[in-house]
Amino acid sequence: MKKKILLAAAGLFSVVVLGACSGSSSQEIATMKGGKITVEDFYNEAKKEQTNQSLVRNMIIYKVFENAYGDKVTDKQVDKAYNEQKESLGDSFDTQLKSAGYTTKTFKEYLKQSLAFQEGLKAHVKVTDKDLKTAWESFHPEVTARIIQASSEDDAKAIKKQLDDKGDFAKIAKEKSQDSTTKADGGKIKFSSQSSSVPSEVKEAAFKLKNGEVSDVISTTDSSTYQTSYYIVKMEKTSSKGNDMDKYKKELKKIAEDTQMTDQTFTSEVIAKELKKANVKIKDDSFENILSDFLTTNSSSSAATNSSSSKKATSTSSTESSTEATDSSTASTDSSK
Structure with missing residues (x-):
């Protein structure tokens, strides 16, 4: 379940901005018979591109949030985010980092800005009782399950047939699962309704299972890559949320906050x-x-x-006296100012 790293397009426009800001806008990039191209020429063309327009917008927004909320982000949080990205991508991490124009230092700076942006959103979140009740409707507490990710639909169906013929789920997961995170442990994994470690379709199917039951083949499509994957899940230990919402108030508040922050x-x-x-x-x-x-x-x-x-x-003016209406109008004007 590796995900492509979310790296900002740091390359092209950053070079342009640095060149323009360094006082070397007349520096020649290329010369030819009858003309030349300078950094300023490049800048004037590049800034028209929609991609670069979007990049400048993001640079402004991130800078504003970093200035306002950067002090709420610790080095420990940045290191954790960095290590999570590195672990998620494995051997391809350094390649993706380099292709996006980052060094370890500049990528951590980007991560700090991202975390500051999240802190800024969080500072504006207000969770109501209604929000908690809405979160409760789709909430499911943590379960323990096993998953197998197949390389194709045909492989998934073949694995399902093996399982139906009383094949050992953990053994088959170790042998055939494409999910490197859980494969070594026989597909074992824990997740709740708010977890992002497994696709939503897998969670939905899992929550319908009783202990020991195995799902049918589940197809999922990654919204960013449009790539379809196939899973089979076995429930090891499920639990009911019951009727006591207060028991999970902390989790529900987090769900409500995340819902607002992604709106x-x-x-x-x-x-x-x-x-x-x-x-x-x-x-x-x-x-x-x-x-x-x-x-x-x-x-x-x-x-x-x-x-x-x-x-x-x-x-107010239609129901109160003329004097009260005048006072109300004045107050409204003052409020507007």
């Missing part, structure tokens, strides 16, 4: 607030619209608030 509307609103707080100004006209989505979100939110205040003032 696009919530994320955009938080980014808009932080950009406004940081007083971000775009100085290069080529990038004047890169934050428009977030600035619009913020403006729309303010407009909605002002509209609500206006309606409230109108309603």
Whole structure:
């Protein structure tokens, strides 16, 4: 279940920015009969590319969040995130790191920015009782199971036939599973409804099983690579959540927080607030619209608030005396300021 590392595109535009900012914009990149290409020429062309526009936007957002929340991220957290990425990718880690234009130092700097961004989102999260009840509906406590990941659907069906013929699940997992994380231990794994160690389709199938039961072949599709994988899961030790929600309040709060932090509307609103707080100004006209989505979100939110205040003032004026209506109007104006 290895996942491709999420590395920012650090290469092309970083070179351009460094060249432009170092005072060497007239430096020649190439010469030819009748002309030349300078760093400035390169910069002027590169900044028009949509990929680079997006990169600058991300650089601004990450910088804003790092400045505001970077002190909440420890070196220990950064090292943990780094080691998790390295362990997940195994032998391909160094190659992917290099191909993305990172060194160990710069990748850790990127991870710190990512963690600071998460801290910033978390600072705006407000979990209500309704959120906890929603999380409870799909919650399932931790179970112990075994999984086999097959290389193809045909292989998965052949393995399922072996299991149906009373084959030993752990032994077959050691021999044939493509999941390097669990293979050595006979496919053994623990997960709950909020775990990301197995695909959601596998979790759903597992939670329906009783102890000792084996699932049918389960197909899953990776949303980032569109690659289909095939699994078989055996339940070793399941448990019911029961009726006492308070028993799992800590887990439910984490689920509710994660749900908010992955909601696009919530994320955009938080980014808009932080950009406004940081007083971000775009100085290069080529990038004047890169934050428009977030600035619009913020403006729309303010407009909605002002509209609500206006309606409230109108309603008040129709039911109260003329003097009270005037006071209400004044208060509304002051609030708007």
